[in-house]
Each structure stands twice: as C-alpha cells, then as structure tokens.
Amino acid sequence: MVKVIGASKLLTCNEECRIITRGGVAFEYNHIIGVGDYDALCQEFGQGQFFESSILMPALINAHTHLEFSEQGFEYGSFGNWLDSVMAKRDEKVGVGMLQSIQALLKSGVGSIGAISSYGMDKEILADSALNVVYFCELIGTNEAKCDEIWDSFHQRVKESLTLQNERFKVGIGIHSPYSVMPTLLKKAVQEAKACNMPMSVHFLESREEKEWLQQSNGYFKNFYARINPAVQKSFYSPLGFLNYFEDLQQGVLFVHCTQAQDEHLQKIAQCHGSIVTCPRSNRLLGGNLLQYDWVRGFVPVLVATDSLASNTSLSLLEELRVLLFANSAPLAPLADELLLSVTRRAAKALGLNNGILEVGRDADISLFEIQDIEQSCKESLQWLLYAQEVQRMWLGGEEIF
Amino acid sequence: MVKVIGASKLLTCNEECRIITRGGVAFEYNHIIGVGDYDALCQEFGQGQFFESSILMPALINAHTHLEFSEQGFEYGSFGNWLDSVMAKRDEKVGVGMLQSIQALLKSGVGSIGAISSYGMDKEILADSALNVVYFCELIGTNEAKCDEIWDSFHQRVKESLTLQNERFKVGIGIHSPYSVMPTLLKKAVQEAKACNMPMSVHFLESREEKEWLQQSNGYFKNFYARINPAVQKSFYSPLGFLNYFEDLQQGVLFVHCTQAQDEHLQKIAQCHGSIVTCPRSNRLLGGNLLQYDWVRGFVPVLVATDSLASNTSLSLLEELRVLLFANSAPLAPLADELLLSVTRRAAKALGLNNGILEVGRDADISLFEIQDIEQSCKESLQWLLYAQEVQRMWLGGEEIF
Known part of the structure; x- marks a missing residue:
C-alpha cells in the first residue's frame, strides 16, 4: 500500500x-x-x-555512539581522568539504560546509528529496535601473549552479530584506538573487513594524551601502561603509520574525533577515502577542543555525532548540532545547511546506508x-x-x- | 518568621x-x-x-534582556538584515508575550534582570512580577531638530517609572547605541544618571556594521541613515570618543555586547569601572562572533545574559551559559565556576543589587x-x-x- x-x-x-x-x-x-x-x-x-x-x-543519522555506555557519572575535564573513571566504574555501569537511549535517539529524529559495541550486550536490543543500525564490533587488545585468544573472542562476537544481520542491521568492525590495538590484531581486522566488505570505525587522535603517546611514547599513557600492561613500553604506531593500515579498503573508514589531527593526517585520511566523525560535546567534556570544523571539511567529509552518555549530557543530535552552530563563526545559514547534510546524505554515504x-x-x-x-x-x-x-x-x- | x-x-x-x-x-x-x-x-x-x-x-541574574521584545521571527545571519527586519515588524510584535517571558526567566532560575525598556510598556508587568528588576529606560534619537521633544518624552518615561520604584524595582537609563543617540541627548542622559545616581546600560560595538560606521562613517549605517534620517551623514562619535562620556559615573556602566571591541576600548571601559555583558547566542545569530571571553575578562568583569527573544531562541540563562561552556576552550571546571559568578555575585555588583x-x-x-x-x-x-x-x-x- x-x-x-x-x-x-x-x-x-x-x-x-x-x-x-x-x-x-x-x-x-x-x-x-x-x-x-x-x-x-x-x-x-x-x-x-x-x-x-x-x-x-x-x-537523521548519528554515526557514532556506544549503546552499552548509556550511563552517566564519569569524570570530566581531562581525558586521562575520564578514562581512569571509565576503567574504575565500567563494570557497574555498562549495559544499563540501553532502551532509554534508543528512545532518546529516536525522539531526536535519528533513524540510523553507527553503534560501537565493546561487549556484544547491545546486539539483540538494537536488532529488535526501530533503528537502522551499523553495528561495529569493537576490537581492543595490547597483550601479545593473548593475541589469539583476543582475536577468537572478538571473532566470535562478529559471528554472533552476523546471525542478526539483515537489511537494517549491518555488521562492521570498530578499532578501539591506535593506543589500544596492537598491530597483529589491527592487521587481521583490516583483512577481515576487506574480505567481507565490512565498514570500519576507528577512534583516532581524540586527545592530547593520545597524541603525546603516539608521537613520543610519553605522558599519560606511559603511566597507564606501566599500571595495566608493563610490556607496552612504547606506542605501536606513529599517527601516519597507523593510518597506513587503512589504505585500499573498498568502503571508506570512519575516523572518529581527530581533534588533535594535523594537515598530514587529514590528507592521509582523504587518500583513504575516509570520513571524520566529530562529537563536539564529548570532545569538550573530555578536556579537549572542538574540531576546527571549517578547516577539516576542506580535506574530508565531516559527520556530526553524539558519542555515548559516558561522555555527553544527552543523546540529542539536535543539541549536538546546535553546539557547533553557535561555537562556529562561519556564515550562519550556510553552516546550518552544511550541518544538516553532515547527519543525512553525507552520513548515509559514509556508513553505506541507502537513506539520508x-x-x-x-x-x-x-x-x-x-x-x-x-x-x-x-x-x-x-x-x-x-x-x-x-x-x-x-x-x-x-x-x-x- | x-x-x-x-x-x-x-x-x-x-x-x-x-x-x-x-x-x-x-x-x-x-x-x-x-x-x-x-x-x-x-x-x-x-x-x-x-x-x-x-x-x-x-x-541567577540575567543582566540584559528586553521584555517588550518577547516575540521571535526576525531575520538572522547579518546584523543589517536583522535590524531591517526589526524596523519592519516591530509594530506588530512589540509588547506581545511579556508574561510568558517573565515565566521563562523565572523557570531558568533567574531572580533578577536588567530590563531595557524602549517604550515603557513593560513597567507595570515587571513591577508586579516576582522578579527583582533594574529597569533601564532606553534613550534613542538622532534628529537634532526634535531634540527637546525626544528628551521630554524620554524623561516622562523615566518619571513614570520612578513612581513604581521600590526595593525590588530600580530605575536606570539605557543608551540605545553610539550610532543612534546624538551627543546632546547622551550628555543630558549621563548628567541625569550622575545627578540621580542611576545605573546605566549601553549597547556598544555589537556588530561589524556598527564598528565600520563609528570608525569610518561608512557601510550599512550610511545607507540606513540615507533612508531614515539623511541629516546624519557621519558618525556622532569614534568608539573611544563615545566611551569618554561615561567617565566619572559613581556606578560602573554596563557595556553590552562589545564583540567588536579592541584592547583600547576594554582599557577605557576598565578605567570607567564598567562591566561587559555578553549575550553569546544573540551575537552569533546576528551574524557576529562570540566575545572572546578569556581575553575580555583579563580587562573587565564579564556578565552573561540572554538578550531578548528578538535575537535568541530562548530566555534560558542556563542554555546561554552552556553555549559559552562548550564553545570555549578554557579548562572546563574552572570555567564553570567563573560562569556561575558571571550570573550571580559579579552581576549583582554591576547592577547594584543586594543579592547574588x-x-x-x-x-x-x-x-x-x-x-x-x-x-x-x-x-x-x-x-x-x-x-x-x-x-x-x-x-x-x-x-x-x-
């Protein structure tokens, strides 16, 4: 009818x-x-x-959120403090409030999301929801001795997710970050994405702390690894070295945050046909700066997303866009046109969706x-x-x- | 009790x-x-x-709003277009929705306001409200031939307002702007404020258009005056020349907007013991930039206010403060402390109120x-x-x- x-x-x-x-x-x-x-x-x-x-x-399309992190109450003001508070509290908070988050997303006019899943706890609830979902199973691991074990467990999550795959639930691969995924795993993940033509989403250069680690193997992450995995004594990659892994993917990768990126990184992302996803409120709350929107969109397509409630005050994509509208000094009405595209046509293209x-x-x-x-x-x-x-x-x- | x-x-x-x-x-x-x-x-x-x-x-204290302008629907994106739309539509919109605005102010936690009144239509409703009000009768006039008439009419509004004055309704003088108040009137207004120890509030350097007029007697306002008062062929003042009028006032003047101000203007305002009121959403919507908050507060106390619904999407002082919190890159928690003071203690001092x-x-x-x-x-x-x-x-x- x-x-x-x-x-x-x-x-x-x-x-x-x-x-x-x-x-x-x-x-x-x-x-x-x-x-x-x-x-x-x-x-x-x-x-x-x-x-x-x-x-x-x-x-609308919210290209980056984590449904499993639907609880607030983490530490804001610096990335290091925030990450410490996530590590300390995640067990009590993860998986709580997912239905409310789906409802909040829908009420802000969002019909599709890019969902990063760390544990696979959210796959049924998302597959059953009204949302159109690109479901990025996230890979994380720095312990070389447990490499096979980590991969098998990750791959098991991917396989289980694929049993739910349909026209409105598409499985992809998420890479936690350059500081937390060792090269052996990253290589396998990229191969898998290529072989199965799966979309990829990657956190990249989100914080000064991450940049200092990638460029100098120093700062917050030096202490972080001294605590949680002393075998990691230096960064696995330079920023450009990390980006090199993503060449030749059929579908462009979503690079999320990039607030610390420089021209050379954006050029490389452009060569890989990647997009950048910016989450302004999350970036600000974690002690960073907003992405210089006008500068970045000279290089690559930019999408706007909310990230999760672990680093935001709400899942309203409308509020998120308004922060950029007011914080930016570009001409007002053309910027509003541009921001609308960043959560419709452009986001659909980056996620491989047939909407937007x-x-x-x-x-x-x-x-x-x-x-x-x-x-x-x-x-x-x-x-x-x-x-x-x-x-x-x-x-x-x-x-x-x- | x-x-x-x-x-x-x-x-x-x-x-x-x-x-x-x-x-x-x-x-x-x-x-x-x-x-x-x-x-x-x-x-x-x-x-x-x-x-x-x-x-x-x-x-909270919202140091700058115009209750008579409680209707939306003006043109955003450039100051000139906005002012043209205000001139075209004000007769149908002025005075509508004032009670709703008072309610919105109260609901956002605001207990005191600095209210600019252009017509005197809002004095009873404000005096009867729960709000603590500093009521700035606004002076505007560029027609030398009608100077006495304009002054008498203004002075009549002041006198009528003074009949309502009490502990929670205090009368002050508002100066519309350097481009719209001729020196004869400005001089009398400042004398009156001095004689009666009344607070003053002044729109100053709100737009590039205003700055171009004050500095070069050119641009939007050249055409504006060619249309509405051809006798005005050049600016009445330079920016510093205008500020000179406000020396020696006992109570520091509130200079509103100042988005186009430079070091020398801020130094002068500091010498006059003035404060600056910033209305970030209004500034952005009228095609300007946000005040560089961190730079300005090195010179003078800064207050945050909403301006009116003629140049804003809401009267929520909370939303206004959040825009500054997210748009700024200063350390997060100290900035929040600072913003709270900008709408409490500091605003009370600037308005001469015994609260905050x-x-x-x-x-x-x-x-x-x-x-x-x-x-x-x-x-x-x-x-x-x-x-x-x-x-x-x-x-x-x-x-x-x-």
Whole structure:
C-alpha cells in the first residue's frame, strides 16, 4: 500500500539540496516511490496526510555512539581522568539504560546509528529496535601473549552479530584506538573487513594524551601502561603509520574525533577515502577542543555525532548540532545547511546506508519536525536547527514510529 | 518568621566561592540571617526543609534582556538584515508575550534582570512580577531638530517609572547605541544618571556594521541613515570618543555586547569601572562572533545574559551559559565556576543589587536545582551547568515562587 505524506517544506538533502514548498513523499513498503509536489503526489498515488508548519527531511543519522555506555557519572575535564573513571566504574555501569537511549535517539529524529559495541550486550536490543543500525564490533587488545585468544573472542562476537544481520542491521568492525590495538590484531581486522566488505570505525587522535603517546611514547599513557600492561613500553604506531593500515579498503573508514589531527593526517585520511566523525560535546567534556570544523571539511567529509552518555549530557543530535552552530563563526545559514547534510546524505554515504536523501529508491526513513512559521522562511535548515526540540513524526523503513 | 532550607550542596558565590556540603540558609522576611551547616542552622532557628540531590545557590541574574521584545521571527545571519527586519515588524510584535517571558526567566532560575525598556510598556508587568528588576529606560534619537521633544518624552518615561520604584524595582537609563543617540541627548542622559545616581546600560560595538560606521562613517549605517534620517551623514562619535562620556559615573556602566571591541576600548571601559555583558547566542545569530571571553575578562568583569527573544531562541540563562561552556576552550571546571559568578555575585555588583551571594544581610533570592549525584561531585558548578534544565524551587525576597 502506498502512503503519501506532505509538509510545508520538504528538504530532500539531495546533491542539489532541493527544497520543495508544500512537498511530499510517497512510499510503498520500505522504499520511496515518489518525491515532489504534495498535491501532485496525491493525484498520482491517492489521498495523503499533510502537516502544516512542518518540515519533512530524511531521518537523521548519528554515526557514532556506544549503546552499552548509556550511563552517566564519569569524570570530566581531562581525558586521562575520564578514562581512569571509565576503567574504575565500567563494570557497574555498562549495559544499563540501553532502551532509554534508543528512545532518546529516536525522539531526536535519528533513524540510523553507527553503534560501537565493546561487549556484544547491545546486539539483540538494537536488532529488535526501530533503528537502522551499523553495528561495529569493537576490537581492543595490547597483550601479545593473548593475541589469539583476543582475536577468537572478538571473532566470535562478529559471528554472533552476523546471525542478526539483515537489511537494517549491518555488521562492521570498530578499532578501539591506535593506543589500544596492537598491530597483529589491527592487521587481521583490516583483512577481515576487506574480505567481507565490512565498514570500519576507528577512534583516532581524540586527545592530547593520545597524541603525546603516539608521537613520543610519553605522558599519560606511559603511566597507564606501566599500571595495566608493563610490556607496552612504547606506542605501536606513529599517527601516519597507523593510518597506513587503512589504505585500499573498498568502503571508506570512519575516523572518529581527530581533534588533535594535523594537515598530514587529514590528507592521509582523504587518500583513504575516509570520513571524520566529530562529537563536539564529548570532545569538550573530555578536556579537549572542538574540531576546527571549517578547516577539516576542506580535506574530508565531516559527520556530526553524539558519542555515548559516558561522555555527553544527552543523546540529542539536535543539541549536538546546535553546539557547533553557535561555537562556529562561519556564515550562519550556510553552516546550518552544511550541518544538516553532515547527519543525512553525507552520513548515509559514509556508513553505506541507502537513506539520508529523500529520493525515489531510497529507504523510507523520514523525520517530521513542527517548526512555527516555517512557511515564511527561506532559511529552512537554520530555522529547523534553531528551534527543533524533538521529532513529531517518524517513519523508518516505511513504518510509522511516532 | 524564620525559614531554614538546606540542600546537598550550597554554593555561596562569595569571595572565597565557599561551598558547603549539606549546607543551609536561614532567612527572615526578605533577608538572609544565617548561612552554614544545615543541621546547625536548624538547631539555632528551628526545623527546616532539606532537599536531597540538590544545589542551593543565589537566584541567577540575567543582566540584559528586553521584555517588550518577547516575540521571535526576525531575520538572522547579518546584523543589517536583522535590524531591517526589526524596523519592519516591530509594530506588530512589540509588547506581545511579556508574561510568558517573565515565566521563562523565572523557570531558568533567574531572580533578577536588567530590563531595557524602549517604550515603557513593560513597567507595570515587571513591577508586579516576582522578579527583582533594574529597569533601564532606553534613550534613542538622532534628529537634532526634535531634540527637546525626544528628551521630554524620554524623561516622562523615566518619571513614570520612578513612581513604581521600590526595593525590588530600580530605575536606570539605557543608551540605545553610539550610532543612534546624538551627543546632546547622551550628555543630558549621563548628567541625569550622575545627578540621580542611576545605573546605566549601553549597547556598544555589537556588530561589524556598527564598528565600520563609528570608525569610518561608512557601510550599512550610511545607507540606513540615507533612508531614515539623511541629516546624519557621519558618525556622532569614534568608539573611544563615545566611551569618554561615561567617565566619572559613581556606578560602573554596563557595556553590552562589545564583540567588536579592541584592547583600547576594554582599557577605557576598565578605567570607567564598567562591566561587559555578553549575550553569546544573540551575537552569533546576528551574524557576529562570540566575545572572546578569556581575553575580555583579563580587562573587565564579564556578565552573561540572554538578550531578548528578538535575537535568541530562548530566555534560558542556563542554555546561554552552556553555549559559552562548550564553545570555549578554557579548562572546563574552572570555567564553570567563573560562569556561575558571571550570573550571580559579579552581576549583582554591576547592577547594584543586594543579592547574588548567599551571606548574612543579603536579599533572600535563592534558587534550588535538583542535580543527580551532586553529593558525590567535587565539581559542583560544572555538574550544575551540564545538567540543570530548570529551577526546582525558588525564593525571591524571601517569598517562595516555585
């Protein structure tokens, strides 16, 4: 059965960023079969449902979060203190509150996520949810003596996750970071991703502490490893040496954070056809700086995401985008257009999803936001970004969620 | 009758920024008569009311807003476009929604405001409200031929406002800006403020457009005056020339915005014992940049305020402070401490109010925020600033508001 919905404004987020006044979208089962003038669509496909003072857009994509870390209460202000508090408290906090997080994501208009899973505790709940999920099984390990054991355990998680794989739950590989994944493991993981054409997500240059370790094998991580694994006496990689592992992957890798990256790193990421995911509130809370958005997007596509509640005050992607809008000094309305793309078309491309654009053939993942006086606005993205608090209606895979 | 209230943490905001665990405050009528350990206060003054997982602090002070402009719907992205849209739409929008604005201010924990009044439409509603108000009657005028008429009309507004003056409604003088108040009027206003010891608030160097006009008599305002008052062919003042008028005032002037100020202007403001009020979201929306907070506070005290809904998305002082917290790169917890002072002790001093600190003899203007796990925190301001959405309880002049 075909469903037609319409609103005062429809933001396609396609290559031309086409905006349709009194626009509509028609979808059948889970796919979009028509986008254009609402009245014309009704004539073609039958009576629809129109929403005044509202915007239709692709459901948003939050490319980086950790559902298993849905509890707050860690230490903010420095990366080292934060990591220490995570190590100390994770056993009591991990896995708690995952359903509430899914609900919070959906309410902020998010239809797809890139989920980093450290333990595999979140796979069923995510596979059963309305969300479209790219599920990155995360690899971590620095103990050479236990290399096979770590790999087998990781691979077991991947296999179990693959049993749930379907059109809306896709398995990928997450690399914890250059400071915490030894080369033997990294090499195997990249080979696996290549062989199975799986997407990859990698934390990279998130903190000054990480940079100091990668470049000088010194600082916070020197003490960290003296405590937890004294065999690790120096960094496994230089920043560029680490990036070299990700050449020749068919699907570009998501490099998350990169707040400490320099030109040469961004150039390398661009050569690998990678994207950068920025999580501004998380970066700030962990004692870092915000990514210099305007500088970075000169090199590579940038996505915006919330990270998890272990390093953020909420999972609202809308609030996250607003922080960047206000903290940046780029011209206001063009930046709002740009930020919208960073959580729709561009994020879909980076994650290999068939949504993020309202056009024929795409998944029917659609969000509707009520925005007062949007009829009179010619700066629709800005108006949306300034005033949207939560989604009013949402359709995911053609199913009405709210 | 003495009332005693207590909470998990009490932030005095005094000179030592003393924080009292399980602290309390005792007040009689409208004044604080005791601050200290909650149990000890109960022993001295009788049974009180204790709030777990909560913070007590001085009610916040929003030093700059315009209640008459409580309607949204103006043009964002450039100061010139915004001002044009205000001129075009103000007649339909002015004076609408004032009660809702007062409620929004109170709900964000604000107990005192600096209110700029352009028309005098807001004086009764403010005088009748629970808010503690410094009411700046605003002067504007560039037509030399009508100078006396403008002054008389302004002075009439001041006189009418003074009939409402009491302990919690204090009349001051607002200067619209250097580009819109001619020297004859400015001189009289400053004399009046001196003679009556009235506080003053002045918009200053808010936009690139204003700076270009003051420094070169060119740009947007050249066209602006060609349209609305062709007699004005050049700026009345240079930036420093304008500031010279404010020397020798007993009470330091509030200079609002100053996003385009340079060292020499800040030095001059410091010489005049002035303060700077920054309204970050307003500045960003009107096409400007945020004030470089860390640089400016090296010169003068900085307060944080929301401005009005004509140039902001909400009147929440909490949201306003969070924008600065996330946009800034100064160390996180010390910045949160600093931001709290910018809306309590420091703002009270700049506005000449007897609140903003929880100490004996101050007005009993007190806000209470519920903050989960605040008992375990030693970064109380940060925890508050990250999580507070609205005030749970508030006492103003000793009266319970919520």
